Amino acid sequence: MKAENRLHFGVPIVEVQLDEVCERAADIAQLLLEIRAQQTGIQRSNQRGWHSQDDLFNHPAEPIKWLSEVIFQVAGKLIRHADHMPDNTELLLSSMWANINDAGAWNAPHVHLPCEWSGVLYIDVADIAPVSESGIHDGDILFLDPVPVGAPYRPATTVAYTPKVGTMYVFPSYLMHMVAPHFSDKPRISVAFNFRVAANIQRFAR
Ligand SMILES: [Fe+2]
Numbered sequence: 589m590k591a592e593n594r595l596h597f598g599v600p601i602v603e604v605q606l607d608e609v610c611e612r613a614a615d616i617a618q619l620l621l622e623i624r625a626q627q628t629g630i631q632r633s634n635q636r637g638w639h640s641q642d643d644l645f646n647h648p649a650e651p652i653k654w655l656s657e658v659i660f661q662v663a664g665k666l667i668r669h670a671d672h673m674p675d676n677t678e679l680l681l682s683s684m685w686a687n688i689n690d691a692g693a694w695n696a697p698h699v700h701l702p703c704e705w706s707g708v709l710y711i712d713v714a715d716i717a718p719v720s721e722s723g724i725h726d727g728d729i730l731f732l733d734p735v736p737v738g739a740p741y742r743p744a745t746t747v748a749y750t751p752k753v754g755t756m757y758v759f760p761s762y763l764m765h766m767v768a769p770h771f772s773d774k775p776r777i778s779v780a781f782n783f784r785v786a787a788n789i790q791r792f793a794r
Contacts, residue, residue: 591666596747597733600670602758603749609658609709610754616651617712617777620686623647633766637693642683644779656684659709659756659781666758667705667783678786679705686711687767689727689776695767697732703782707758710751712777714770724748727770731763751778 591604609616620640629638645656664679682703687695700706713727724730728748736745748768749757759765761782770776 589662589665591669593670596731597735597743599731599734599760599763601731601747601749601763602666602670604662604666604756604758605752606658606662606709606754606756608754609655609711609756612651612654613711613753616655619649619651620688620711620777620779621775623686624688633695633698634687634689635694635696637687637689637695640686642685644684644686645681655709655779656681659684659707659779662756663705663707663758663781663783666707666756670758671705673785680784680786680789682782682784684779684781687776687778687780689767689770691771691773692769694769697764697766699764700761700782703761704785704788705758705783706761706763706781707756707783708751708778708780709756710753710776710778712774713751713753714772714774714776715752724768725750726768726772727776728768729757729765730768731759731765734763 589604591602594601624638629640632639660681668677728750730746730748733745738745
């Protein structure tokens with residue numbers, strides 16, 4: 589597994605491409621569309637888009653169980669590495685949900701506090717992002733500098749990524765991000781997740 593750790597703004601944003609997800613992506617996408625047809629979504633940062641319940645890991649379908657395990661194992665490894673944690677550090681997959689954005693849908697800027705680490709895995713996106721003169725493509729995920737002063741003190745305040753099917757990003761939950769709208773007939777489908785550091789939760793007395 590070859591992961592890239594891009595330190596935009598001095599904040600780790602880890603990117604990895606998962607071929608095993610690409611192989612099963614069509615089946616998973618179909619299943620998530622069926623779940624959308626059966627379940628009422630919830631309102632978070634989604635604007636016009638559908639956000640599933642945030643315990644998708646409890647869904648009994650085998651492809652979802654498999655995806656949950658991939659996220660738990662792969663993102664856990666990336667988080668421990670990026671955060672310089674010992675290999676046996678206990679991490680908890682505290683929430684996992686699907687996002688289905690039809691044409692025009694987008695996600696407003698938000699963070700995932702009080703979780704420690706978050707991420708997203710792309711299940712269905714357009715093969716070729718529409719040309720953009722601004723450097724931001726339809727459906728891009730944008731990360732915003734937590735100290736947004738920009739030049740001449742820091743890099744540009746926003747960085748945009750254009751994912752492919754099977755791309756996973758992992759980043760600290762405090763990092764503000766948003767999703768640009770897209771205008772394709774095909775919905776864009778991703779699965780997002782939050783992790784907690786077990787020791788931070790187990791510290792509570794009651
Ligand atoms: Fe998010």
